[in-house]
Amino acid sequence: MNRWKKEFSFILALLIVALLTACGSNGEETNNEQASAETEASEELTIAQINWAENIAVTNMxxxxxxxxxxxxxxxxxxxxxxxxxxxxxxxxxxxxIWLPVQDANYLETYEDTINFSESTWFDNAKVGLVVPTYLEDVNSVEDLNEHAELFDGNIVGFDSGAGTMEVTEQLIEDYNLDFELQPSSEPAMLTAIGQAIENEEPIVSPLWSPHSVFSNYDLKFLDDPQNTFGGVEKIHHATRLDFADDYPQISEWFNNWKMDDEEIGELIDYVESAEDPLDGAEKWIDENEELIGEWVK
Structure with a gap:
């Protein structure tokens, strides 16, 4: 009987130790997970902003x-x-x-081994090309430009010199043997020039893209591009430093869930541009689109 009691006591002690170890392990794992989440949420991160209307809108969002x-x-x-x-x-x-497959292809080729370019896209119906005011009825294709070069003083009014679209525009000038020069400036300066030209019903040609709020402000048309230098439908991706997903797995998942259509991005741009502070405009749009945001951040 005493031997049985000793064996029972020994087995009971082992069970208690095992139970305490398991509880301690689970508690430690839970605490580690909580600590990891808290650490991620407390860290700083920096997002690039480019002085383009849709970029200002989504970065503030x-x-x-x-x-x-x-x-x-x-x-x-x-x-x-x-x-x-x-x-x-x-x-x-x-x-x-990041616009692919054409506009930012040079950056993808240069940095594909040192930067993470997402496979996921947040906008799937983008378009890029040269635009002119709709009142220029005789100019409907890139091939029409040389015939009317004097009308435009041989200038294509561009924006940031480092942009992929500007490099594609240089390629377009070469592909079509255009007697034009591409004039770099900034997006705000280009949009001001377009607005002034339209106010005076003067000719102007510029590289532009959709989505963009300029198309709700002015009557513009894309010129046909028979050689397809600008490509067809573009998709917009995001990019991160290589180890970002390891440091911010939750944010990486949210970025991959992110999707917007023409109406959503157009409205966001309008809210951001009409607000005194872009953050206020973004916050107003977010408040009105909580269900959509919830699909990304889950």
Missing amino acids: WKVILEDKGYDVTLSLLDMGVTMEALETSELDVSLE
């Missing part, structure tokens, strides 16, 4: 979304070339706007 989740987000105003270099050196965490 994500700043509001992420800061509501407890992250500390800095927006850094850069051009496209510097953005790619900063992602490669991990001085920057995220760029939210």
